[in-house]
Structure formats: structure tokens, C-alpha cells
Amino acid sequence: MRHVHGWRRALRWGQAFFAIVLSLLLVVIAAASFILKTSWGRNLVRKQVEARLNDTFIGGATLGGVHGNPLSELVLDDLVINGPDMKPAITIKTLKVKLPLMPLTSHQLRVDEVIAEDVDILMKKQQTGDYELAHLTKPGPKSTWNIALPDVQVHRGHLKLDTGSEWIDVDNLELYVDSKMPFAGPIDASISLAGNYRQKQAPIAVGAVVHVGDTATDVRSALISVGKVAVAVAGAHIPKGDAAKAYSGTVVVAAPAAEVERLVPQVKLPADIALAIQAQASGTFTDVALGGMVGKAPVRAFVHGDIGAKAGRGFVLTNGLNLTALTNGKIEGNGGALVAFEVDASKQDAQHLPIANAMVTTWGDVPQAPNVKAVVALSTTADHIRTALGATSSNGLHATVGASVMKKGDAMTLERGVVIAATRDPSALTNGKAPVHGSLDANISASGALSPHPDLAVAGHINSDRIRYNDLIIDHVRATIDAKQVPAKPVGSARVEIDRLNKQDIQLDKIILAAGNRPDGKLQVSLRTDPKANARYRADLDALVTPGNTIGIDLQRHIIRPGRGGLWQ
Numbered sequence: 001m002r003h004v005h006g007w008r009r010a011l012r013w014g015q016a017f018f019a020i021v022l023s024l025l026l027v028v029i030a031a032a033s034f035i036l037k038t039s040w041g042r043n044l045v046r047k048q049v050e051a052r053l054n055d056t057f058i059g060g061a062t063l064g065g066v067h068g069n070p071l072s073e074l075v076l077d078d079l080v081i082n083g084p085d086m087k088p089a090i091t092i093k094t095l096k097v098k099l100p101l102m103p104l105t106s107h108q109l110r111v112d113e114v115i116a117e118d119v120d121i122l123m124k125k126q127q128t129g130d131y132e133l134a135h136l137t138k139p140g141p142k143s144t145w146n147i148a149l150p151d152v153q154v155h156r157g158h159l160k161l162d163t164g165s166e167w168i169d170v171d172n173l174e175l176y177v178d179s180k181m182p183f184a185g186p187i188d189a190s191i192s193l194a195g196n197y198r199q200k201q202a203p204i205a206v207g208a209v210v211h212v213g214d215t216a217t218d219v220r221s222a223l224i225s226v227g228k229v230a231v232a233v234a235g236a237h238i239p240k241g242d243a244a245k246a247y248s249g250t251v252v253v254a255a256p257a258a259e260v261e262r263l264v265p266q267v268k269l270p271a272d273i274a275l276a277i278q279a280q281a282s283g284t285f286t287d288v289a290l291g292g293m294v295g296k297a298p299v300r301a302f303v304h305g306d307i308g309a310k311a312g313r314g315f316v317l318t319n320g321l322n323l324t325a326l327t328n329g330k331i332e333g334n335g336g337a338l339v340a341f342e343v344d345a346s347k348q349d350a351q352h353l354p355i356a357n358a359m360v361t362t363w364g365d366v367p368q369a370p371n372v373k374a375v376v377a378l379s380t381t382a383d384h385i386r387t388a389l390g391a392t393s394s395n396g397l398h399a400t401v402g403a404s405v406m407k408k409g410d411a412m413t414l415e416r417g418v419v420i421a422a423t424r425d426p427s428a429l430t431n432g433k434a435p436v437h438g439s440l441d442a443n444i445s446a447s448g449a450l451s452p453h454p455d456l457a458v459a460g461h462i463n464s465d466r467i468r469y470n471d472l473i474i475d476h477v478r479a480t481i482d483a484k485q486v487p488a489k490p491v492g493s494a495r496v497e498i499d500r501l502n503k504q505d506i507q508l509d510k511i512i513l514a515a516g517n518r519p520d521g522k523l524q525v526s527l528r529t530d531p532k533a534n535a536r537y538r539a540d541l542d543a544l545v546t547p548g549n550t551i552g553i554d555l556q557r558h559i560i561r562p563g564r565g566g567l568w569q
Contacts, residue, residue, distance in 0.1 A: 042066055049076075057136050059086045073098050073113075083124065083132040090133075093118030110148040119157040119173070125164055144183050152177035159195070169198040187212040200263050202227035216240055219249065228259040237281070245308045246281035253277075253292075270326040271295025284309070297321045297336070310345035310354075323364060335364020335372075352382040353407055369393035383407050396424035405450065412450040419444045419460075438467040438474075444481075456486040475500035491517040522546050 046066050053061035064078025076095040083089035098113040124132045157173030172195055179189035193206040208222035219236040236249030253276075257269040275292035282304065290301040297320040305312020319336030338361045345354035360376040374391035389401040403417040422441035426434050444460035459482045467474040476499040483492030493516035501508045510530040518524055523545040529538055541558035545551065 053081070056138060056140075057081055058138055059083050059089070059136070068096075081136060083122070084126075084135055085124070085132070087122075088120070089122050089124070089136065091120040092116050108148075109145045110150070111152075113151045113153075114149060115153045115155070116157075117155045119154050121157065121159045123159065123161045125162045129164070131162075142183070146183055147179075147181040149177060149179045149181070152179070157195070170195040170204060171198050172196050185212070185214055197226060197263075200227065202263060208233075214240075227263055228254075228256050229263065230254045236279075242308075245286075245306075246284055247279050247286045247307070248281045249279055251277045251279075268328070271297070271322060275299070285312075288314075294318065295322050295325065310348070311343065313342035315340045321364075323366065331366055333364055333366030335362060335366070337362040347382065351409055353380045353385065355382065356380045369397055370395060372397070396422075398422045410452055414447050414450050414456065417446045436467065436469050438464055440464045446486075448484075448486075454487060457484045458486050459483070471503055473502045474498055493517070 042065060046063050049066060050061065050063045053063065059082030061079070061081045063076060063080075066074070066076055068075040074097045076097070077093070079090075079092040079095055080088050081090040094115075094117040096113070096115040096117075097111060121133075126132055126135070152175070154173060154175035157170075157175065159170040159173055161168050161170070174194045176192040177189060179187065181187050188211050190209045191206065193204070195204045196202070197204055203225075205223070205225045208224075209220040210222075211218040211220065217238045217240065219233050219238070222231075222233040222236075224231045230253075232252040234250045236247075236251070238247060238249075239245035253273065255269060255273040257272050260267055260269050271294050273292070273294055275290060278289045280287045285304055285306045288301075288303040288305070290299065290303075292299055297318055299316070299318045301314065301316040303312055303314030305314070316337070316339045321335055321337075323331045323333045323335050339358065340360075341356065341358040343354055343356040343358075345356075348354040356379070358376075358378045360374075360378075362372075362374045362376075364372055366372060371394040372391065373393070374389060377388045379386045383406055385403075385405040385407070387401075387403050389399070391397065391399045399419075399421040401417075401419050404415040406413045406415055420441075420443050422439070424439045426436045426438070426440055440462070441464075442460070442462040444458065444462075446456050446458045448454075448456035450456075460480070462477075462479045464477040465475070467477060476497075478497045479495070481492070481494045483490045483494070485491050493514070495512070495514045498511040499509070501511060508529050510528075512528040513526070515523055515525045525543045525545055527539055527541050529540060539558075539560055541560070542556040543558075544554040544556060546554075
């Protein structure tokens, strides 16, 4: 079933509602013009109209009274239409209708004026997620009336809307509609609405001119504002149906970040946004050009795509982005990016990835990495993801990351992953947060299952030269790892070698710490030191570690020389 959303549903429901209510008035005009002058006659007509309303609406309806002259102005008092839950969905204190008779002879229903005063509308969601207002009427034959409503007015209205997570109220609702609704289409309508969002104390204004045809909906012009957030639309062409669709039109958005957060607290924009989007049909594809500002940063984009075919290509360019605001304070500094992409998701499903290629070039200045530049390449096929990253900075950072991942159903397998990184000064790289000086390089590779149950093999080394940390000086550090069954039950071996360690009166030429799993599940740990001739400290030991809820440590061979004592063996 194809769902109808937003204002298109409102137009369809409005057409059905007014056709039903006004067709009931035809009964009044045809049979009751001469009896509306008496209270007995008005009550009789009220009961007849109320009975027809009950036959029309699922939840029934009530009507307080009918009076006036059907040849000039007819007035309905206290009209209540119930929802499927049998509770009032629409309440109208006074409904005034001016209905000329001449067009009625050819199923042409033109209502010169409809004025609804003191209106209360309850938009409650059903368990299916649809609104009850979309299901007010009982199934019946489609109307064959051509309806014209050149002047529909709603005064002093109130709308209570169920968003699914909360109720919101729109007070002081004023609505003006001019519409033409032939039974075979198309529908033309101009709408002007004003109100006040009670919970946020924000004025709401909507103005639109819309044409709804069989194959497309055209928004000739529209302006929607809530508080200080505004969206303007001009010349928008929105195709309908299952055929290939090409869109066109212009959309302008102005969204101050503080106002958006005030209206929708869970949405935190990085900065004020002002964007203009221009779409133009190009065969079955749509060309979209975007330009504007995110804060003080210019943003440009161009996309050539087919939404129906789920395919497209394009680029996005921005510079001077406030990274502090963009990352909510996690990264300080400024930066920019150029993103070029091509995607074909026509064959994507639960078992297959979209076919896509993207290249991302980024640059910026952050305290940890001034003048940093990075390039990311990403490629996906039906069952593979391949990515590569290279980054450099003026403080000596060099990093390369590569990975190939295979997807088979819900299973994700890392066929090969490599991280290679180097820096000549970790202290400068971390802006002094890690006060360690010296050079560092790492080369780590991994492979194995990522999901549904991670089971990785990890191997590689980390080397460091000329390390200085306060009064600790180390000439060289070499660390290696070769592990499997990571992270659930790691097994394998690890080794750390330190050359020429000096810290005050501790002087060691070499330290070797090694650990490895044994077949019985225990962990063998060995420590060896090679002190200088006059060193006061020495520690050589072997230990057997038994993992579990209680970790057991059995010392085997060991030699301990404390600062000024003898050997412990």
C-alpha cells in the first residue's frame, strides 16, 4: 500500500470532509428551506443531518442546531465529529456556509464561503502510527462532485497534535484556504495559516500555493516558519508513482542553531545554517546544487542522482568549519573537506552492500596536529568494503590505515587490516597532554571475524627511540605482539625490550619482559634485566600465572636485588 504523507494527506482529507459535510447540506437545501423558520423544523433537520453524519463517520457525530437561510447563509452550531475511539476529534462551535444553488444541477459544488469559528482539532496517533483523522469516514463510493471552495476560513482554532513522544498545542489558529477539487483532479489550493506553538512560545506561519496532479505535485511557492527557523520553496516539482522520478525546484533554509535546539532539544546543530538548494531535472536524474554557510564556513555541493534508482555522484566542499562546535568540544580547531563520491544502491539489500566509491580530502589546524592533512579512499562492492587512509601533520605525524572487510549475510570478516603510524615527538602531537619526548613508530596488522562474534588475530610491533619522561631516559623500546582470539579469550605471546634505562640511581642496560600462553591455559611470564656493573637494582624472575576469577601467580626462578641489600633467590 502506498502511503500519503504530510500536506497531501491534508488536502485529500479536506476534500473528503468538505464533500461529506456539504453533501449533507444538500438535503437541508432540497427539503428544509421552508421549515427552518420554525423550531420544530430546525430540530427535525438537525436530527436528519445528525443521522446522516452518523452513517458517514466511523465514530459518529453530533450537531447542536441548524438555522439560517439555505438560499443565503446556513449556520450549523456545535458540530462534533468523533474519531474511531468514539471521542471528539473535531469540534466546531459555529460553521457558516454560503452555498449558491445554480451549480448544483451539474454536480458542480461551489461554496462561496465557509467560516468555522472556535474550532478544536485532536490529532491522535493510532498504534499503526497513522493519525485517526485519516480514518474518520466509513468506506463508501468515491464522490463524483466537482468542489470549489474559494473562501474557507478558520478562526480561533486550536490543534492538539500527538507526535508519538509528546503532545503539542497550536493556539490562536487562523486558516484561509482557496481550493478547487474536481472529482477526477487535479487539485489546486492556496493556503495561509498562522498560530502559536504553545509549549515553545513560538509563532507558526505557513503560506503555500499547491497543485496536485495525477503524476506530480507542484509547490508553486511556500513559506513555512516556526519561531526563527524558516523554509522557503519555489517551483518545486515532485513526481508521483513508481516510474523514474526527476525533481526540480528551489529550497532555502535558515536555521539558527540556538533556535533549533530551543524548539527540538535533541537536535544540536554545530552552527547557524543558511542554505539554498536548487534542483533541476536532467532526464530521469536530478541535478542538485547547494550553496550556503554553516556558521562562518562556506559550503558548496553538487549532486547528479536518481532517487528512484538509488544512484548518484557528486561532491561536497567546505572550508573553515568550527571543529569545536561540530564535534561538541571533542576536537578543537578549524578544518575543511572535499568529498567526491559515486554510489549505486539499486541492488542493495540485507545480504548485499551498495556499490560505492568515495574520496575524502581533509585539512585543518587542531592543537594536537597543526596543519594536518588526510586523504581517505573508500570502495564497496556487493560483499566487500575496502578503505585506505593517509595522514600527515606539521608536528611530525605520519599515519596509514588500510582494511579489507568481507560481508556475508550478517557475518563481517576482516580479511586484512593494517595500521602504520609514526611521530617524532608524542608531546607535541598531544599538545603536552602526554609529556613524552622521542620518536615512535607502530605497525599493527589484524584479521579475523568482526561480527557477530569478534575473533581477531593481531600481530605487530611498536618501537620508540630516545624516550624522555621527566627524569626517566630510555634509548630504545621494542614491543611485539602476536595474539589470537581477541578480544574474548586472547592467546599468544608478547615481548617488550628496553635498552639503556636511566632513572636517578637506577641504571639498566637491558630489560626484557616476555609473556606467552602454554598449552594448559596458563601464562608463562619472564623478566630479565642486565644492570650496569655498579647498579644497585636487579630483577630476574619466571612466574606462572593461572587466569580465572582468582588469578594465581607461582614464582619460579627469581633473583631480586633491592636498592642497598643483598640478593634474594
